[in-house]
Amino acid sequence: MERRAAVATVFEPVQAPTTFEETVDRLGTAIRLGLLVPGQRLPPERELADQLGISRSTLRQAITTLVQSGHLQSIRGRGGGTFVVERPPLAEGPSGPLPEDWREVIDLRVAVELGAVVLAAERCDEDDLAHMASFVEQMTDPGVFAAYRRADVGFHLAVAEASRAPRLISAMTDVQREITELIAHIAHPPQVLSHANTEHERLVEALRRRDAGRAVSHMRRHVEGTEHILAGLRPG
Amino acid sequence: MERRAAVATVFEPVQAPTTFEETVDRLGTAIRLGLLVPGQRLPPERELADQLGISRSTLRQAITTLVQSGHLQSIRGRGGGTFVVERPPLAEGPSGPLPEDWREVIDLRVAVELGAVVLAAERCDEDDLAHMASFVEQMTDPGVFAAYRRADVGFHLAVAEASRAPRLISAMTDVQREITELIAHIAHPPQVLSHANTEHERLVEALRRRDAGRAVSHMRRHVEGTEHILAGLRPG
């Protein structure tokens, strides 16, 4: 009875993702989220393997996979290298129904976003705010959904960067990947997107005033919006 | 220049903890945090291996390690089993100086605690509050530090449980383990502990009123307290 939930997590499956999978995931996600931009050149294999702390063999397996899936492109010879393709494949359409555990993802997102926004309110500078604002502007015209989505991810990552907390940046990357997968399951009418962007705007305003309280409640509502849409409800 | 911090995290080392290590960590942490209480019996090896999704061989390696480190005790024969030892070894004293990245741990903690407290404000029931309150009471007399510390961990885990978010519970467990390691580096005068517990009390009060705003700011200050102590400062 007592401490039931916490004890249960102790005995949950301990998954052991292989280095290869981890690497594919890391690079693939970075590309799909637009963190690595089209045309960008990755460090040479030998060097990158060193940075990632893995062997070149394993890194090459990952790269080969990403080449075959159309995310990367390899060019041989001097001056060659590994490049992000010009038009990376979008996240593939929804595979199957909405997963059972989607609320868990949203709950985790609440934590990451709130943590980021509070720390950002304390630490952000003008550059950070400008960075966020530029993404807000990109989202003013919710024309192509893919473009909107990438700007959205960019915005939230910018908040995380403003928090100056590396582990939050990393967590935000993971969460945004999961959210992106969830979001692929549902429609997004322009009016919803435009409303969401209004919230982005107010959030930036709160951060500018270093008003953590307002920032938190704006962010909470913002995330709640996604939750309601996924639940098939309308806020209010 | 642009998006520097986020891109950097992409190329950071991809650590591949082995299943064995993960398991030792999972169980060892649960014991040290008091999540698995002394005398408690673990499920039979065959069953536990199944729950954890690992082979019995690997699980046994982990158990053997924990037996040798004095956390577990195995008893053969019918009615036997694997038990948590009566007096598990405390977290060993500080090994070396305070790690460089201690602020990153605190930053992550901010996120986990704030997320937990916000969701708890929305979802907690009387049982949850009672659960928290019991830990607060255990901390009223900051006599033995180890006892205080365990109650403290229990309190924060209780908040996470009240959030009804499994992944936050898991994250809280990890964070508390790291915090416990950091805290072993510094002294804690009784007055500081008693002040911290006052904050716990106010936090519960805010949750009872479902006042998320207050709960957030209390929690933020509470975590800040730890940060200041680690930094060798006094708040205020």
Next chain:
DNA sequence: CCAGAAGGATCGTCCGTCGTACCTTTGCCG
């Protein structure tokens, strides 16, 4: 035109994980 910088390919080795089968201890129950 060639040296050097990149990706491409192919080994053998090592080690962690798994599965399976079997042994040993010990308490309970008929």
Next chain:
DNA sequence: CGGCAAAGGTACGACGGACGATCCTTCTGG
């Protein structure tokens, strides 16, 4: 009292992932 059942303890073989080392191939810049 004797055997069955439930637990931990042991052993071993198969498999696969990760690694490191070596060499090849391609191409460009000087």
